[in-house]
Amino acid sequence: ALEIGESARISVQISHLKASGRDNWHKMELALQMLEDGRERGIAVDADIYPYIAGSTTMTSLFPAWTLEGGMEPFLTRIADAGTRQRIIDEVQGGQDGWSRANGAVGWEDVVISSCQNHKEFEGQTLAQIAAAMGKDPAHAMMDFMLAEEGRASIILFMMSEENVVRGIRHPMLMIGSDSLALAAGHGGKPHPRTYGTFPRVLGKYVREEKIITLEDGVRKMTSMAAAKLGLEDRGVLAEGRAADVVVFDAALVNDRATFDAPHQYPDGIDYVMVNGQIVVEHGMQHEVLPGRMLKKS
Structure with a gap:
């Protein structure tokens, strides 16, 4: 991917970066070093990770x-x-x-x-x-x-190690992504809990409880980093004139509830979700509005 990005002079995104399998766990540091080396060579490379070992x-x-x-x-x-x-x-x-x-x-x-x-x-x-x-x-x-x-x-x-998950979340070049489908409660099966818990898990476990990254960095890794990578200039930060995509959460309470045994559970500590200035979720209740739209690079 790095070679293609360099030769074609295009942006590169390494999705859900991981070292899969115990035999490969020691390669995570090498993978991160390759990203850093790519940046030094002028490649517009970034990566994302999800906060689970599965x-x-x-x-x-x-x-x-x-x-x-x-x-x-x-x-x-x-x-x-x-x-x-x-x-x-x-x-x-x-x-x-x-x-x-x-x-x-x-x-x-x-x-x-x-x-x-x-x-x-x-x-x-x-x-x-x-x-x-x-x-x-x-x-x-x-x-x-x-x-x-x-x-x-x-x-x-x-198939992953918790130590490598922490390494990835801490690394300044990695943003947070769920690598999941969008499912609603009541969907069948036992899907990966990342469907419901990815972002609140980062804020609860890795920011508040384990202090792997700061709250500000955690928010940045799920908002402005992704928006900048995708060229969405009016998204990703709270600023006058920008689109009002806003999540209001309690930093002392936010946490994931979804587990591998019981994945269909929404998180705690999220008070409001706004999309394009309209409230779509309020204290756990979804409003019957659909203000979202397709976004294109600015």
Whole structure:
């Protein structure tokens, strides 16, 4: 990404920067140093991070890339075939071509089903637990589960270290991002709690409780840094003549409530949310107004 940005003379954003898997945790400092070196070379590079040790993605990411060639139907055919299945298991256990496999980057106990369609009883359970319930080894259980779900399931992967999360949040070049979909309470499944808790978690845990960064820096990392990166000159700061996108919160109370076990919970300590000068949330109650609009670079 840095090479492309430098040669093309374009801006670079490293999204949800992380060192995934215990074998890679020591590389976080190197990644941060590469960002600093890129800046020194004149590259307009920035990065963002979310304040959790787990990521979330589709379950197909646990499989070697070749199994997905041609789309979902060929994928399901491959994992149902005994011979092909054994090849997949061999690669899962051997980590072919640096592929980030389930039992290498993380363990079976670190992969949690966040949403599926046909076996809701498995939502919130690890692959290790599902394998035990099926009476099968984890690799076979993973493929049988995918067949039962027709290849469509989402997972949460516990694969980062808290020390690296702190390093990233503290680093001056990193802003805060959720890397999440926008979901409302009542949505099914057990999504990543970052959906509801990313920004209040930074203000509560890393600013107030652990004092990793100051309140001012925490706010800057979620507002003006992002606005400046996107070229939104009328957003991101409280100033006369700027758009009134405002969150009013109690710095002594703001905190996330969403957990991995119970993710559908809105945060505490946020009194008002304004979008383009209109109040859209007031003391936890949403107003039936839609003042948002598409934004373009200034």
